[in-house]
Amino acid sequence: MQDILKQLPQEAKDKHNENTNFFKKLKKKPPKQLDYIMQELHEAEFKRTDCFECANCCKTTGPLFTDKDVERISKHFKMKPQRFIEQFLRIDEENDYVLQSVPCTFLGADNYCSIYEVRPKACREFPHTDRKKFQQISNLTLKNVAICPAAFNIVEEMKKRIK
Numbered sequence: 685m686q687d688i689l690k691q692l693p694q695e696a697k698d699k700h701n702e703n704t705n706f707f708k709k710l711k712k713k714p715p716k717q718l719d720y721i722m723q724e725l726h727e728a729e730f731k732r733t734d735c736f737e738c739a740n741c742c743k744t745t746g747p748l749f750t751d752k753d754v755e756r757i758s759k760h761f762k763m764k765p766q767r768f769i770e771q772f773l774r775i776d777e778e779n780d781y782v783l784q785s786v787p788c789t790f791l792g793a794d795n796y797c798s799i800y801e802v803r804p805k806a807c808r809e810f811p812h813t814d815r816k817k818f819q820q821i822s823n824l825t826l827k828n829v830a831i832c833p834a835a836f837n838i839v840e841e842m843k844k845r846i847k
């Protein structure tokens with residue numbers, strides 16, 4: 685896995701133009717059964733991928749925290765939301781709450797998330813490859829393929845399947 689992660693940014697760069705063109709076409713004319721195809725590709729990929737071996741999303745990007753996330757996680761720590769924000773979060777350029785630093789503070793050395801049950805919605809949904817109307821998040825996916833080996837593979841499979 686470490687070798688895959690090392691090569692991933694360059695591989696994503698090499699595929700960037702091809703992927704951009706693919707997503708342009710997909711946006712113009714998404715296949716009727718796109719939601720179904722994505723569900724299938726997502727499930728197949730995550731049967732093969734062990735996120736505990738990887739944890740690259742937790743190590744390199746970290747999620748956005750919604751107000752509901754802050755409320756739930758601070759409650760888990762029996763902290764006041766404001767105190768939780770001061771201790772762990774900052775506001776980014778887009779005015780969202782994000783982690784003060786990466787790797788994520790809540791990631792253990794064994795790649796387990798110490799707040800797994802109450803983790804942010806963005807963590808639960810990453811890399812969003814099973815979401816409906818997938819063509820709508822193509823810009824985000826173009827970035828995610830450089831971080832997430834599973835997303836990279838799913839996009840490669842999409843290109844084979846959707847002509």
Ligand code: SF4
Binds near residue numbers: 735739834
């Ligand atoms: S979601 Fe992607 S980047 Fe995150 S741990 Fe799983 S394979 Fe790695």
Ligand code: SF4
Binds near residue numbers: 742746790803
């Ligand atoms: S909260 Fe958990 S799942 Fe989310 S980035 Fe941190 S360690 Fe990873």
